[in-house]
Amino acid sequence: MELYTNLRQGEKGAWLSIATYLVLSSIKLTIGYIGASEALKADGLNNTTDIIASIAVLIGLRIAQIPPDSNHQYGHLRAETVASLVASFIMLIVGLQVLINSIKGLWEPVSTAPSLVTAYVAIGSAVVMYIVYRYNLALSKKIKSAAVKAAAYDNRSDALVSIGTAIGIFGAVFGFPIIDTITALLVALLIIKTAIEIFWEAVQSLTDAFNIEEVETLSVLIRNVDGVIELLDFKGRAHGNMYFIDVTVTVDPYLNVFESHRITEEIEKTITRENRFCQVLVHIEPHIEIIPPANDNKSPTK
Known part of the structure; x- marks a missing residue:
């Protein structure tokens, strides 16, 4: 290595x-x-x-x-x-x-x-x-x-x-x-x-402190990966010169396993291009858009 x-x-x-x-x-x-x-x-x-x-x-x-x-x-x-x-x-x-x-x-x-x-x-x-x-x-x-x-x-x-x-x-x-x-x-x-x-x-x-600037830089790169809808969580820690990164992102819930896996690989490649001494763990979740209840403006029944 x-x-x-x-x-x-x-x-x-x-x-x-x-x-x-x-x-x-x-x-x-x-x-x-x-x-x-x-x-x-x-x-x-x-x-x-x-x-x-x-x-x-x-x-x-x-x-x-x-x-x-x-x-x-x-x-x-x-x-x-x-x-x-x-x-x-x-x-x-x-x-x-x-x-x-x-x-x-x-x-x-x-x-x-x-x-x-x-x-x-x-x-x-x-x-x-x-x-x-x-x-x-x-x-x-x-x-x-x-x-x-x-x-x-x-x-x-x-x-x-x-x-x-x-x-x-x-x-x-x-x-x-x-x-x-x-x-x-x-x-x-x-x-x-x-x-x-x-x-x-x-x-x-x-004590697992992680550079805030590194978090912001990597977060922007992850959000720009094709297929990523939302970055829910980002955690990082340093072991000597090696970074261990844990990421949770949401994707289209109707993607199959292969398509979702392709997104995780692209996230890993994106991060390692920025810093090749990184081990990345990506967790995928379905993106669920919460629709607010309709307001029908009806008066309550007396």
Whole structure:
């Protein structure tokens, strides 16, 4: 199945992110410690959480490829979402730790300015992460993977964080050391914000939330299918990158079974043309037009 092939290809993006974050976090933490930059160390800790998040995505992609079994008849596609949920908690814990250390730094400021080398490391990291972002974004479009697309946006966020880190370090080097600590505080808030966003998206998926715009788009397409008289009900839920759609429509009650079945097949084709990773269940009901009682304007008998 194409979906499972795409999941295997998506592992390339996860592996690239893991390798990049391992190298960059090691460099940032080492240079940040030697160069006395709290902002660069916070950025390095941010990358360590990204390692964990990328590993979680990789594990989720692996589990999602397991075919359906007796206990998981819809497959294991939601493993990606569960992994994202776990990663969000880990990111939140690290973000809170960086936040606490930054607040302590504001109350106990360090007069020593960070080394200029730490700023160059932050700039180099931003360039590398932008390249990784472009690769993963192109890969996500090629394989239609929401997980890899989310990883790409995380890469872009890290590039922006590194740029902010470099700005803070330059400010500290040129006579304002507290800017370095303030930048570390902002990095911590960004880590927490990203963790909350990932958590909320995962919860939405696990509780069967469905995009309203998707409902409206697909509903219009279904109503335009030849033979459909009325769309009575539309339900949708996401399992990873797969959508499960349940539709109830009315048709001419005098159609035979073959003609009604043709309409269901056309609805399925219409939806899968819009999103090929959909499993559609169509329920057909006879269209019964309710005729209001005639008003004869007769006066009631006294």
